[in-house]
Amino acid sequence: MRLSAYGITTDLPPGWEGRITKRTAPGRAGPPSPSGADDRPGARGTPGEVPSPVAHLANFALPEQRGDFGSGAVDVMGPDHVFLTLFEYGPESVGQALFSDQGIPALQPAMFNPSALQRVIKGQAGCQRFFTTAERAFCLYVVLGSHARATTLVPQAQRTLRATRISPR
Secondary structure (H helix, E strand, C coil), X not given: CEEEECCEEEECCXXXXXXXXXXXXXXXXXXXXXXXXXXXXXXXXXXXXXXXXXXXXXXXXXXXXCCCCCCCCHHXXXXXXXXXXXXXXXXXXXXXXHHCCECCCCCCHHHCXXXXXXXXXXXXXXXXXXXXXCCEEEEEEEEECCHHHHHHHHHHHXXXXXXXXXXXX
C-alpha cells in the first residue's frame, strides 16, 4: 500500500499500516484537512509552533490516538511488533550539528537498546537517529516490541525505511 502526504512517501509492506499527519499547533484540536492543506484558522501557529509532518508506520494496528513519538501505540505493542516515527523539525534545524547525518539512516540490531525508549516498557528496545534529507530535518524513532528479537524485527523496519522517500518542500 502506498502512503503519501507532505512530501513523505512510503510503500508499506503487507501487514503494515501508517499515517502521515501534521501535528496540531498548540491550542488547536482535530486533524488537518484530508487534502493535506492545513487551512484551518490558527492552524499554522505562531513562530516556533508551526505544525510539521509526522509519519507513524507499524506492523500492527495503530490506535487513532497517538503521541508524536508513539505514546498510545507502543503501549499496545506485542513482541513481534515494530513502530517507526519520522518526525520533521522546522527549517531552522537544517544545518544544525544534531541533524548533520545525511539521508534516512540504515538500521542495525546493535543500535537498539531498552534505555533508548522515551518511556521504558519491559522487553522493548528503541533507537533514535537525527538526519537531514531533501533539505528537511528529521528524527527517526523506532521501537521494537522485543529487544531479544532485534535480529528479526530490525530487517522489517529497514525494508520499510528503504521504501520511504522524502521530497524537498
